[in-house]
Amino acid sequence: MTSKTEPMTDDEIHHEIFDAIVEGRLSPGEKLGQDDLGKVFGVSKTRIRPILHRLADQKIVVIEPMRGAFVARPSVEEARTVNAARQIIEEGVIRAATRLAQPRHIRMLRDIVAEEQSARDRRNGARAHRLTGEFHCELARITGNDVVSEMVRELVSRDSLVVALYQRPASSGCSLGGHADLIDKIAAGDENAAAHAMRHHLQDVMDSLDLGGDRRKSQALATAFAHLERPD
């Protein structure tokens, strides 16, 4: 299996690492050694390096020069920025989706929410979280525009790291009603209401996080010890 003969393509390796990060198999801050990854996939560093850089472009990996690559640990400020970006971008998306939505799209979205609910009932937080992201991606797909879908996908994946870092222990079911509400507004064809609901939904998600905590002390000592005011 993982012994010898694997002509694994770059995209496959990328996708493998990408999923491992977004699905939480790799925790924020974890080191991603080039040689280690090369051994895992049976290739040399030469092919790993560009992939890590690509992941760094997607902001789910951080490369510290001469130190190595690590799973990104988004700062509180970055978390807020990504969420704000989603509020701006996805407002346009849901408006377009509302204009274009057809019955089958509505059904698909409702199916996802149902699965999401089911996963939560089973205490399967990982799956529920994945479906939450998928909901927004499928919503973007209604536009029929691959460029838009890809951008939303990128934003959602970055948000995955944010919730992985800052989610409150017992707050996994907060955004459920939000999605159902969005679907209702879309089904009703009320563009303004849908846009409004989307902004508030995303804001709710952000408010449900435990920002301002000392969660990221280990990462950015600069901010953790900002009160010391060390003169440069």
Add this chain to the structure above:
Amino acid sequence: MTSKTEPMTDDEIHHEIFDAIVEGRLSPGEKLGQDDLGKVFGVSKTRIRPILHRLADQKIVVIEPMRGAFVARPSVEEARTVNAARQIIEEGVIRAATRLAQPRHIRMLRDIVAEEQSARDRRNGARAHRLTGEFHCELARITGNDVVSEMVRELVSRDSLVVALYQRPASSGCSLGGHADLIDKIAAGDENAAAHAMRHHLQDVMDSLDLGGDRRKSQALATAFAHLERPD
């Protein structure tokens, strides 16, 4: 100067090639040989390759396996998709910008339009085109959100290639009124009007292009038979 001692960073090389493409110094379809670029920047292929892949991720370069990298030559379908994406994304952007715009922002936008007009009067099409893109980027910057700015920047750069390929010879001054109109709507604080104007402005830009023609074919043939004759 360009002889020996240049510790040029990867980002600098990337930015150099990026600008050369967006500003039209490198035409769509042009080959980007790894060894050639390496010689130009005084480094080895090893550092060029990841940069080309990064440009490929940004969709302004195409990498054909075992063939090499070329400046992207977006198809008509891709051109339409990118424009449609801009209509969706930038609607959200201009709505946010309208909510947040302050007098200094309005002045900045007007300055850009003025420069744009000036460049057009001087028949400086290249500069005018660059300022057109900058207008949309600055508009995105009003949101104060780097993620949003970067996304708009990416879309605008892709559109640069589209107009480089499909722009009608004598249609360089079509979108001027559009920008001024957008500013008026923003200054008036009328979010819906601004969003509407943005969609139509981008649609106008698209309509002003010469799609559906055989521009793609003739360009390809032109380069293929460049050594034979000049039909121009």
Add this chain to the structure above:
DNA sequence: CTTTATCATATCGTATACGATTATTCTTGC
């Protein structure tokens, strides 16, 4: 016993070298 300086190790970043694939050119047959 703490602190600082030095050394060893491990990992990253880059250049070079080699095999694989494609484009081009030349030859040969029709």
Add this chain to the structure above:
DNA sequence: GCAAGAATAATCGTATACGATATGATAAAG
């Protein structure tokens, strides 16, 4: 004379090798 096939040249993709830099340990000084 033209077309098809083979050999050559050029370029891409990958692995290996080497130099540079940061981390951790060890030893010496206070």
